[in-house]
Amino acid sequence: MSRLTLLALQVLVALVAIVLWQVLSTVPVFGKILLPPFFFSNPVDVFSQIVKWFSTGVIWKHLGITLVESVLAFVIGSVGGALVGFWFARQPRVAAVFDPYVKMINALPRVVLAPIFALWLGLGIWSKVALGVTLVFFIVFFNVYQGVKEVSRTVLDNGRMLGMSEAQLTRHVYFPSALSWMFSSLHTSVGFAVVGAVVGEYLGSAAGLGYLIQQAEGIFDVAGVFAGMFVLSAFVILIDFGVTLVERRLLVWRPAATDGRG
Amino acid sequence: MTTPTAVALEDTTVAFRLGDDRIYTAVEKARLTVAPGEFVAIVGPTGCGKSTLLNVAAGLLRPASGTVTVFDRPLADLNRDAGYLFQADALFPWKTAIDNVAIGLEIKGAPRAAALQRAQAWLTSVGLGAFAGRYPHMLSGGQRKRVALAQVLIRDPKILLMDEPFGPLDAQTRQVMGNLLLDLWNADRKAVLFVTHDLEEAIALADRVVIMSAGPSSRIIGDWRVTLPRPRDIFEVRLDKEFHALHREIWSVLKDEVMKGYAQSTQAVEAV
Numbered sequence: 282m283s284r285l286t287l288l289a290l291q292v293l294v295a296l297v298a299i300v301l302w303q304v305l306s307t308v309p310v311f312g313k314i315l316l317p318p319f320f321f322s323n324p325v326d327v328f329s330q331i332v333k334w335f336s337t338g339v340i341w342k343h344l345g346i347t348l349v350e351s352v353l354a355f356v357i358g359s360v361g362g363a364l365v366g367f368w369f370a371r372q373p374r375v376a377a378v379f380d381p382y383v384k385m386i387n388a389l390p391r392v393v394l395a396p397i398f399a400l401w402l403g404l405g406i407w408s409k410v411a412l413g414v415t416l417v418f419f420i421v422f423f424n425v426y427q428g429v430k431e432v433s434r435t436v437l438d439n440g441r442m443l444g445m446s447e448a449q450l451t452r453h454v455y456f457p458s459a460l461s462w463m464f465s466s467l468h469t470s471v472g473f474a475v476v477g478a479v480v481g482e483y484l485g486s487a488a489g490l491g492y493l494i495q496q497a498e499g500i501f502d503v504a505g506v507f508a509g510m511f512v513l514s515a516f517v518i519l520i521d522f523g524v525t526l527v528e529r530r531l532l533v534w535r536p537a538a539t540d541g542r543g
Numbered sequence: 544m545t546t547p548t549a550v551a552l553e554d555t556t557v558a559f560r561l562g563d564d565r566i567y568t569a570v571e572k573a574r575l576t577v578a579p580g581e582f583v584a585i586v587g588p589t590g591c592g593k594s595t596l597l598n599v600a601a602g603l604l605r606p607a608s609g610t611v612t613v614f615d616r617p618l619a620d621l622n623r624d625a626g627y628l629f630q631a632d633a634l635f636p637w638k639t640a641i642d643n644v645a646i647g648l649e650i651k652g653a654p655r656a657a658a659l660q661r662a663q664a665w666l667t668s669v670g671l672g673a674f675a676g677r678y679p680h681m682l683s684g685g686q687r688k689r690v691a692l693a694q695v696l697i698r699d700p701k702i703l704l705m706d707e708p709f710g711p712l713d714a715q716t717r718q719v720m721g722n723l724l725l726d727l728w729n730a731d732r733k734a735v736l737f738v739t740h741d742l743e744e745a746i747a748l749a750d751r752v753v754i755m756s757a758g759p760s761s762r763i764i765g766d767w768r769v770t771l772p773r774p775r776d777i778f779e780v781r782l783d784k785e786f787h788a789l790h791r792e793i794w795s796v797l798k799d800e801v802m803k804g805y806a807q808s809t810q811a812v813e814a815v
Contacts, residue, residue: 439633
C-alpha cells in the first residue's frame with residue numbers, strides 16, 4: 282500500500298465515523314434517534330465547543346497546567362526511578378530487603394492514592410504531580426533495574442580487561458545500558474505522566490484538562506466532555522511525537538529491529 | 544627459572560561448583576608457558592576447557608590450585624599486561640567505532656583529542672578508516688572483529704589473549720582476519736595465546752600448537768612446534784608440504800579427543 286492510499290484510507294475512517302455520528306444523532310431512523318443528543322451530543326457541537334475554547338483562549342491555561350504537571354511528574358518520577366533502580370541493581374542486598382514493599386506499592390492501583398495526595402498536598406498542581414510520579418517512578422525503576430542487571434557479561438568483562446575501574450564501568454557500561462532501557466520505556470512513562478495529571482485533575486482541582494472534562498460532565502454538557510477528550514488525545518499525540526523525535530536522537534546506536542517499546 | 548616467560552601456568556586446575564554441590568573439574572594440572580613474542584595456539588574439542596584456561600591467564604577466573612605467573616610475577620588480580628579478544632561481540636554497542644577504540648586510552652587518562660587521533664590511526668590500520676562514526680550494529684561481523692582488534696591493540700598490551708576470536712565469522716573472512724592479525728603481530732611480536740577449535744587455523748598462525756584432551760578434567764596432551772617460515776600468508780601456507788605433514792600428525796592425536804568430546808556432549812544433552 283502506498284503512503285498516499287494509506288493516508289486516504291485513514292482519513293476515510295475518521296470521516297465515516299464522524300458522518301455516522303452526525304447522522305445518527307440528528308436524523309431519526311424509523312422514527313427514533315439512535316444516538317440521543319443528550320448522551321452523545323453531535324460532531325458539530327463538539328467541534329464548535331473546541332473552536333470556542335481556542336478562540337477565546339481559555340483552553341491554553343488548562344493545557345498549560347496539564348503540561349506542567351505532566352512534565353514535573355515525568356522528570357521527578359524518572360530521576361527518582363533511575364536513581365533507586367540503579368542503586369538496587371548495584372546493591373542486591375538492599376534490593377532483597379525492599380523487594381516485598383516495592384511489589385506491594387506497585388500492586389496498588391495508584392488512583393486510590395489521589396485522595397490522600399489531595400489531602401496532603403492540596404488541590405493545586407502538586408497533588409497531580411505526586412500521582413503522576415507514583416506511576417512514572419515504577420516504570421523507570423523497573424527498566425533501569427533491568428538495564429543494569431542485563432548488561433552483557435562479555436561487554437562487562439571486556440570493560441574490565443580494558444582496564445576500567447568500578448567507577449568507569451558504571452559510567453561507560455552500566456549507565457548507558459540502564460539509560461537505553463529507560464529510553465525504550467519513554468513512551469509508556471510519558472503517557473503515564475499525563476494519565477496521572479489528568480486523573481488527578483478529574484478527581485479534584487481548579488484547572489487543567491481533567492478539570493475541564495469534569496466540569497462539563499457536572500452540568501451534563503456532553504459536547505464539552507467529548508471536546509475535552511479530543512483535545513486531550515491531540516495533546517497526547519503531540520507529546521508522543523516529541524518523544525519519538527527525542528528517542529530517535531538518543532537511541533541512534535540501537536538497531537531498528539530491536540527498537541523495543543517496553 | 545632460566546628462560547623468561549610472558550605467561551606461565553603451573554599445574555593449574557580449574558573447578559566449578561555445580562548447583563547441587565558437586566564439583567566439576569574443567570581443567571586438570573595444566574602446564575603451559577608462553578615466551579615473550581611467542582604465538583601459541585590451544586586446540587581442543589568443544590567443551591575441553593580451552594576458554595577456561597584463557598580466562599585463568601586473563602585473571603577473570605581463579606584456578607582451584609596451581610599458580611599463574613605473568614612475566615614471572617604471580618597473578619593476583621586481572622592480568623593488566625594482557626589484552627583480551629572475545630569470541631562474542633564485546634564492543635560497547637552505545638559507542639561509535641572510533642569511541643570504542645579510543646576508550647582504552649581515555650580510561651587511562653589520555654586527553655580525548657589525542658585518544659581519538661590514535662583511534663583513527665588504529666581504525667585505518669585495521670582497514671576501517673572510513674567507518675569511524677558507525678555504531679557496532681551498523682558493521683558486519685568481520686568489521687566488528689576488526690574494531691575489537693583495534694580496541695585491544697591500541698592499549699599496546701604485552702600479551703594478547705584470543706578466545707576463538709574469528710569463530711563466528713565465515714571461512715573467507717576468517718582467513719582475511721588471520722592475515723590481518725599476523726601482519727599486526729609481526730610489527731611488534733607480542734606474546735599471543737590463541738584459542739581455537741580449528742587445527743588448520745592454529746597451525747597457520749602459531750609458533751606452537753598445544754592440544755587439550757576432551758573434558759571434563761581435560762589435560763594438555765600434546766605440544767608441537769610449527770617451523771613454517773615467517774612472514775606467512777594464510778592462503779599459501781596451507782599448500783605447504785610441511786603444513787600437511789604437521790596437520791596429519793596432530794590430527795591423529797586430536798581426532799580421538801574430538802570423538803570423545805562429541806560423545807560426551809551428546810550424552811550431556813541426553814542427561815539434561
